[in-house]
Amino acid sequence: MLYGIAAAIAALLLAALLAGVLRVPGLRLGLLDRRRARPVPVVGGIAVVLATVLVAGAGEWSGVAPLGEGVGTLLGAGAGVAALGLVADVWRLRGRVLLAGTAVAALCVVPYGETGVVGGVLAAGWIAGVAGAFRALDHADGLAGTVGVVTAFGVGACAAAEVLDGVAVLLSVLAAALTGFLMHNWHPARVAFGACGSLFAGFVLASSAVLVRTGYDAGSSAGVLFALTAVVSADAVLVVLARRLAGRSVLRRGPDHLGHRLRRLGLTSRGVAVVVGAGACASVSVGVLVHGGWADATAVWWVAGGALVAVLGLVCVKGAGARAVPTARVSTQVRGNVRGSLRVRNG
Template sequence: MLYGIAAASAALLLAACLAALLRVPALRCGVVDRRRRTRPVPLLGGVAVALATGLVAGLGELTGVARMGSEPGALLLAGSAVALLGLAVDLWRLRTRFLLAGTAVAAAWVVPYEVTGAVGGAGAVLWIVLGTVAFRSLDHADGLAAAVGVVTALGVGVCAAAEVMDGLAVLLSVLAAALAGFLMQGRRPARIALGACGSLFGGFLLAGAAVLVRAGHEPAGSAGVLFACAAVAVADLVLVVAARRLAGRALLRGGPDHLAHRLRRLGLAPRGVRAVLVGGAGAGVLVGVLVHLGSLGASAVLWVAGGALIVVLVLLRLTSSPAPRMASAQVRGQLRVRNG
């Protein structure tokens, strides 16, 4: 317990300091988020999170103070490899197919096939890839992905502790603390962004840890718990895919299709948007944890799924682009000129 508190505190402070130190080099080297048009935001915040998590967890393993064990250790190594892929995305815009292939290989390395079996293992690999991509999809608003990651890591960590997977629980607490440390620099208005490096690293660790925790449990119930713990991220990904398919746009082409963008168009302030989404993520994680602990029946996950579906359907009706409104304004202006 004392080591867990010390490790979390160290990860928080280290991530906060590294995020502050990496901001200037990122700006000077031009490693900035090109999606943000108002001001340049450096993208190396994820490097701070990955380094803080790896250094603190690795130090506990090397010193023997807190052994992670083989599975959490393999998860951290695979997550570090995925973080490097994300860094390549931030620096050189790595092609998506290479990113997905690398993430799938890393996921295949950490799945416990002796417990899940071949079919269950294939499903676990698919879920880890999906969860990683979905978590990255949340990195479209200042501090949103990191805040959701903190809530999710704490919830999955409780499940790991209940399964007496102490090494995994410590790793998740260190990840949660590192993300919280990043938020000292990454909350709105963000001084540094998580980027693909941090969002992929965090998403991979969270999805992989959830798979390890649920390995050996009943498959349908496990699927429900996994979904509940990632409900907001999955809902955001489904919303984006559906909106772009209905609009006939390329899936990989960016745009204001995400949950935060649509909630902003409903009139919510940025802080309100983050509070709503983090609160929704917390509610989903709470249901997932209670189902895992046996305090709620597996059917409780259906309420989370139903709520997520309703949110997606309602927000899908909102226009995904301000272009039509701008076009109508231009038409009205032309009519005024003609009538004048």
């Protein structure tokens, strides 16, 4: 117990420190979020990954809080996914490449002895999908970090109920690291998550949820897993539906996510993070209650109904009047602004 508290505090402080220290090098190297019109370096994810791996790894190495064989493999696979995301932050990679790489990592952490081959493959596909959806949720200040913290606490509570101490420790460390990152990512953000951090967080959260639900029947597990990740699932469904209705490619980026549409309804950037975070808290709470047996499994249908109403309501929100600036153009403009500001400072 005491180690868990100490580890969480260490992860929070380390992530906050690293995010602040890495910001200037990120600006100078041009590691910027290409979806933003202002220079926001994507070093927050690096800070979260390093803080989580170092603190959780220290507990494993010292023997004070061993993660266990399966959890250690999960953390290693998550680090591999983070490395792939970092490559995507530096050099543009197709979403299919990121999805395929994440799926391969997921295949390495699924407990086939309990799920079977078919169930394990389906679980790996779900993990990869959630990680990709979590990356897509990183389109507004404080959004992905807030949902990540709430989800980590929820899945961690489920792990504690199953006496999976290694998973619970890992998720408490991840939640603390995400909180430290949010100190710099709350609007106006000074650092962004990037593919490195968002894929890592989504992968660890989804993989941990699968481990927690191992041994339960497939139907109830699907409901609990959906409730724990309802917000990212709703965002993904909203984007796919909106783009198909508009006759656009699903893979083409655009301002049609949850955060974008809530902003058009008049919410501020901070208001969007609070509203979406509250929705995540409600759905995750249902997932925890159903997993623990404190609520009937039919409660998940209320979560599904709420998500459906939100998606159908937001899909009717009209798009922004101004066309989005192409990605490459935004990146060039931002890099030029950064270089110009640095020249002025040096002069």
